Amino acid sequence: MPTGTAHVSHSGQTCLMSDSLLDREAYRLVLTEKLHVELGAVCGFSPVAVWEAMRSKPRVLVLVADRPSAAIREAIEIVSRLRKDLFILVVSGLSDEPILRDWGRCGIHGYMLKDGGYQELRTAIAAAGAGDPYYSAGVRQIISKGSGGKDGVRLLSRREAELLPLLARGMTLRDAAGELGIAYKTADAYRTSLLRKLRLKDRVELARWAIREGIVEA
Template sequence: MKSALVVEDIESMAESMTRSLQAVFPDIQVRTAATLASAIQQVNDLLPDIILLDLGLPDGRGSNLLLHRAINEKVWVVITTIFDDDEHLFEALRLGAKGYLLKDDAGDVFNSALAGILEGKPPLSAGIAQRILQTFRPSAQESDLTPREHELLGLVARGYSVQRAAGELGITYNTAASYLKNVYQKLEVNSRAEATRKAIQLGLV
């Protein structure tokens, strides 16, 4: 890493991030920008190898910088923000951010995350990494359903009565009713309509 741009409107935070970059990449040249307009100008003047990008800037959303035509896959754009919600996180990742660090992770934790770039590791705050994993992991309730319960849920969601679903699955009415009761408990639903919505979410309908 030879050059960096810190896009941050709080001066003390920009100085802290500059020190972190210099500690991890000793020979790096660091520029700073306090606004989106200034950041765009800095990118136009000299495309940096790494950009630490705040999302809340005085003149616009920091994520708009990710749309700049000059920023390509070789540039490490790492979001540095206080926002830890899904909306900000996944918008930034969809636009091409290669990392997402919370400003609370100052000091050694922040530096260690940046150092991972040298090994090709995306810098992610621990809480952010967990949020990303959770998004693609079935909930405990959903994953608790047995294959038979999945099948029964799919049939009920298609409008089958319990009796008809039992016949389709080759089981007794009482067994099917027991399965359905388990499904309701595991998914924490109380009606066929709620169960149907869950079945749609699970891709069973």
């Protein structure tokens, strides 16, 4: 298959992404032969390949990469818009604090180090399938520093930052869109993006977070 092209099957709920053809093939074999994971799509990070892969409607994305390059960040943005409930599990060989913080800014949901072995990968994917975060030992707190607290607001676009307090105060998305003078679908995209960046699941968590951080009053 050409580099970056998506191979799509509509039977699996897990998608595998890597920029390296060798990594894609190696992890495809590990996932399907060793762990018996049914893959719906295997692809690189080009926008066309990512869009094609999302046709398989995956619930879990296994993203194999050491650093969050610009292409990877763009791919995460695309999948987050297309599959709002997608769980992103990164498999990486690096545990350096600056790199972990960078990954934290991407809005991922799990991070496993490559030296963890088959059993840890099995555990991580099972957790992802259940919607539960999974992190290898010693990395979660550092990754959280990349997106948590008021520092997380700095990751938001101007419009996302404007939308945040409106939703946190209980305003409906439609009313918030009207307040900001934007289309409902645009506001929906901003909401999805800001929740992902702040690593929050829904508006209830958003309201609690905003109160805790002093962005809105209780």
